[in-house]
Amino acid sequence: MTATTMTATRTRPGAGVPGIIYLLHFDRPYQHARHYTGWSGDDVLDRLTQHATGRGARLMTVIHQARIGFILVRTCEGTRSTERAIKNAGGAVRFCPLCTPRPWNGHWGPLPADLVPRYYPCRASEGPQHYILLTDLAGRR
Numbered sequence: 001m002t003a004t005t006m007t008a009t010r011t012r013p014g015a016g017v018p019g020i021i022y023l024l025h026f027d028r029p030y031q032h033a034r035h036y037t038g039w040s041g042d043d044v045l046d047r048l049t050q051h052a053t054g055r056g057a058r059l060m061t062v063i064h065q066a067r068i069g070f071i072l073v074r075t076c077e078g079t080r081s082t083e084r085a086i087k088n089a090g091g092a093v094r095f096c097p098l099c100t101p102r103p104w105n106g107h108w109g110p111l112p113a114d115l116v117p118r119y120y121p122c123r124a125s126e127g128p129q130h131y132i133l134l135t136d137l138a139g140r141r
Contacts, residue, residue: 021072035092039083069121
């Protein structure tokens, strides 16, 4: 085995492919976890629906089983390698606008203007609508 093949086996599929990195804030902590950082190479909203239905990343499956909801709070463009660097740096709470009055920006930018923030309450498969638009929640008050 050469150094080239060893490197190739350690590289995650899609490591250099551009996509969207996202930060999710949980309704309540699951053990020590209050946030999840993920990456989607195509449709972020589809990926969030997968998470809301207990599919995808193991942590998101576990929070679904624990009946914990989440909200998308930050996004940025990047590759899986960028996502891994963000995860390795830790401290997602510093970047979360729901946890910190003046969050750091780092790689993150504000949510795109055309993306209405969505809250994904944990609903065990209550139909096709797995989220509530935050503008709807504000109108109920």
